[in-house]
Amino acid sequence: MDMLMYLLKVSAGLVLFFAFYILFLRKLTFFRFNRMYLLLTLLLSFLIPTFNFTVERTVIVEQPAFQQDEFIVPAAQEIAVAPVDSNVQLIPAQSSFNWLTALPYIYFTLAIFTLSLALWRLTELIRYTKHGIKLANGLRLVAKDNGFTNCSFFNYVFVDQINLKPAELEVLLTHESVHANRLHSLDKLLMMLAKSVLWFNPVVYLWERSMEQVHEYEADELTSSTFGTHSYASLLLHLAVENKAQSALVHNFVKSPIKDRIKMLFNLKSNNMKKVIYLLVLPVVLVLVLGFTVNVVEIPAVSKDNNDPVIGQKLEGVVDSITVKSKFAELIHFKANGQTFIIEKFPFIKVNRGDKLIIVINGKRNTIKFKDDKNLIFETPMYTMSQAYNAKGDSLIMRPKVEKHAFLYEGNKARYAISKISKIEKNSSGYVNKIYLNDGTFTLIFNISELKTKAANFKIGDEAEVKFIGEKLISNHTYLSSKLIAMYSVPKNHELINKNLYSRFYSSEGFQKENGKDFEPKIDQLASKVRIVSFAKKKLFPKRGITDLEDAVIMVNGVKMEAKSIRLFKEGGISATDAAVYLPDGNTKKYRLLMYNTSQNTFSGYEYAVAKERKLESAICGPGHEGKLELSPEILTYKIPYYALDSVKVNKILNNVLLSGKAKIKLEKYDMQGKVIFLDHTNNLVTVYYGTLKEADKFKIDAEVIEVDLANKTYKTKNYLK
Numbered sequence: 001m002d003m004l005m006y007l008l009k010v011s012a013g014l015v016l017f018f019a020f021y022i023l024f025l026r027k028l029t030f031f032r033f034n035r036m037y038l039l040l041t042l043l044l045s046f047l048i049p050t051f052n053f054t055v056e057r058t059v060i061v062e063q064p065a066f067q068q069d070e071f072i073v074p075a076a077q078e079i080a081v082a083p084v085d086s087n088v089q090l091i092p093a094q095s096s097f098n099w100l101t102a103l104p105y106i107y108f109t110l111a112i113f114t115l116s117l118a119l120w121r122l123t124e125l126i127r128y129t130k131h132g133i134k135l136a137n138g139l140r141l142v143a144k145d146n147g148f149t150n151c152s153f154f155n156y157v158f159v160d161q162i163n164l165k166p167a168e169l170e171v172l173l174t175h176e177s178v179h180a181n182r183l184h185s186l187d188k189l190l191m192m193l194a195k196s197v198l199w200f201n202p203v204v205y206l207w208e209r210s211m212e213q214v215h216e217y218e219a220d221e222l223t224s225s226t227f228g229t230h231s232y233a234s235l236l237l238h239l240a241v242e243n244k245a246q247s248a249l250v251h252n253f254v255k256s257p258i259k260d261r262i263k264m265l266f267n268l269k270s271n272n273m274k275k276v277i278y279l280l281v282l283p284v285v286l287v288l289v290l291g292f293t294v295n296v297v298e299i300p301a302v303s304k305d306n307n308d309p310v311i312g313q314k315l316e317g318v319v320d321s322i323t324v325k326s327k328f329a330e331l332i333h334f335k336a337n338g339q340t341f342i343i344e345k346f347p348f349i350k351v352n353r354g355d356k357l358i359i360v361i362n363g364k365r366n367t368i369k370f371k372d373d374k375n376l377i378f379e380t381p382m383y384t385m386s387q388a389y390n391a392k393g394d395s396l397i398m399r400p401k402v403e404k405h406a407f408l409y410e411g412n413k414a415r416y417a418i419s420k421i422s423k424i425e426k427n428s429s430g431y432v433n434k435i436y437l438n439d440g441t442f443t444l445i446f447n448i449s450e451l452k453t454k455a456a457n458f459k460i461g462d463e464a465e466v467k468f469i470g471e472k473l474i475s476n477h478t479y480l481s482s483k484l485i486a487m488y489s490v491p492k493n494h495e496l497i498n499k500n501l502y503s504r505f506y507s508s509e510g511f512q513k514e515n516g517k518d519f520e521p522k523i524d525q526l527a528s529k530v531r532i533v534s535f536a537k538k539k540l541f542p543k544r545g546i547t548d549l550e551d552a553v554i555m556v557n558g559v560k561m562e563a564k565s566i567r568l569f570k571e572g573g574i575s576a577t578d579a580a581v582y583l584p585d586g587n588t589k590k591y592r593l594l595m596y597n598t599s600q601n602t603f604s605g606y607e608y609a610v611a612k613e614r615k616l617e618s619a620i621c622g623p624g625h626e627g628k629l630e631l632s633p634e635i636l637t638y639k640i641p642y643y644a645l646d647s648v649k650v651n652k653i654l655n656n657v658l659l660s661g662k663a664k665i666k667l668e669k670y671d672m673q674g675k676v677i678f679l680d681h682t683n684n685l686v687t688v689y690y691g692t693l694k695e696a697d698k699f700k701i702d703a704e705v706i707e708v709d710l711a712n713k714t715y716k717t718k719n720y721l722k
Contacts, residue, residue, distance in 0.1 A: 417444060
């Protein structure tokens with residue numbers, strides 16, 4: 001569909017530029033200017049649709065009165081478009097045959113046929129040039145008394161010497177030398193490509209005819225100035241009577257319509273002042289640029305910040321009631337400061353109705369729900385806690401200590417570890433038998449002799465990420481496996497793949513398979529709800545039905561959403577970070593994390609406590625550094641937004657999280673990213689391996705290991721093995 005829109009825009013540009021040529025330029029005798037116009041506007045027609053500019057226009061909208069619990073405003077009309085990077089609306093086909101699907105195949109089939117035919121003609125033409133005789137002025141004479149004659153291709157001139165007199169031959173060579181010196185044949189090759197791409201557009205054939213006519217006018221003008229206008233016109237008429245077959249790629253001396261060429265010879269030269277007419281094409285260019293490249297997005301004016309003053313505060317009050325939300329979470333209706341707050345509590349916190357508590361609020365979730373596709377309802381916000389104390393001041397959040405493991409399990413049961421290569425055993429032929437990895441505590445040995453690889457990109461001391469199965473404990477803290485699935489260097493520049501095992505556990509895109517089967521996305525539930533307006537970067541995972549966008553703007557049910565990163569799930573749902581929702585009533589809601597549920601037709605926005613900003617030091621690199629971070633009181637790992645490209649592994653007992661593959665998390669105003677990130681809920685620690693921690697452009701830490709203690713709000717940098 002993107003290709004179809006591009007071709008339609010190119011065709012529209014050709015029509016406008018050619019109409020301008022016919023109306024204002026065709027009868028002018030500035031033949032060189034006309035040629036340059038046809039060449040440049042042809043290129044512009046292809047180039048302009050490739051540009052894309054987004055212009056945001058702020059619209060001031062009167063805001064209705066706000067009520068705490070809910071308010072209702074008219075919803076925008078649903079926009080039925082598919083989640084692709086174009087603005088074309090998709091209408092489901094009514095017939096069994098989908099013409100939209102067949103169009104690309106039809107187009108490319110005919111385009112290839114047209115190009116092949118042109119190349120065949122070019123090959124035939126080149127075949128005749130092998131017997132050329134070099135003459136003066138760089139021309140090569142090719143004797144030819146049948147087919148196309150008295151014509152030229154670049155510096156090759158095909159001449160019927162039998163029927164041409166010496167004087168006529170001299171005139172013809174002068175004429176064809178103009179074509180050769182001005183490289184008119186290059187224009188013909190360009191038109192050959194244009195016709196192959198736009199074979200369906202009749203204007204491109206008229207364009208080629210006009211281009212050829214300008215070539216002949218230019219050559220006629222220079223030749224007649226040498227031999228005389230009347231004599232030259234007589235020769236044209238004489239040879240036109242004997243004109244023979246022609247080729248589309250050559251410049252024929254007497255190609256029709258000969259009447260227009262003779263008429264142009266006797267026309268008065270155009271006044272130089274008329275060259276100003278060429279500047280009138282600039283408005284046409286401006287119309288095409290504004291119409292095809294500029295996308296205007298209306299943004300409601302934002303008058304206030306959305307931050308809730310409750311976030312980051314300690315609420316002292318009484319549990320009014322408890323609602324079971326799921327087996328993983330319960331809701332507390334908490335009375336404090338004369339209001340009732342709905343707070344999501346952790347399942348391991350034991351509280352009863354009437355208990356007096358002190359709860360630290362670290363976030364909030366708002367739900368924007370579309371009701372009957374006619375109204376929007378803002379539901380009562382639900383808050384999240386980072387800490388809770390009883391009346392005695394004792395913390396209610398207690399967890400066991402975490403134990404170090406040699407490896408972890410992914411959802412597909414494959415084992416996973418990151419360690420350093422300590423030893424590589426090779427046979428006499430240089431092929432690797434075993435690779436040893438050691439993380440300072442555990443040793444992993446992989447027998448890979450059956451892979452018959454030299455693993456030349458892996459060296460002792462390199463960091464490596466391994467995925468495997470079939471491990472055996474052969475001694476204390478030492479495991480052996482003959483079933484390595486994959487090994488990657490850290491950073492992920494090199495890889496070693498066991499093709500026999502890899503396809504059982506992972507898709508070709510690197511996603512984990514479920515129960516040995518590749519994931520099959522469901523029917524596109526977003527097709528009638530989402531339109532992509534713009535984005536800076538895009539990455540597709542078609543087998544997963546996932547589209548990742550960076551710095552993107554989308555429309556959801558007529559509501560504009562923009563975010564730093566957006567992930568679209570074909571089977572239904574949207575997740576976004578650092579997002580804003582511009583509602584049709586003029587309200588603007590900003591969230592650190594935003595989710596859209598297709599089945600429930602709701603937005604869920606999450607806000608988190610943010611500390612006051614202050615300027616910090618510049619970049620810090622390497623191990624041995626420590627310092628303080630500005631984090632809100634009692635921040636915990638439970639409510640940290642995270643993202644990982646390769647995998648997310650959650651320990652179901654301890655509920656710790658391990659992220660891998662371009663892993664990213666948000667610590668309020670700090671961004672952390674790395675090859676691997678470990679969220680230790682037990683000790684309230686965040687550890688980043690081979691990554692960075694930064695605050696916008698003010699503060700940056702870069703090290704092999706960055707350990708952040710959320711309880712003390714401090715960081716440490718280390719080497720991986722120290």
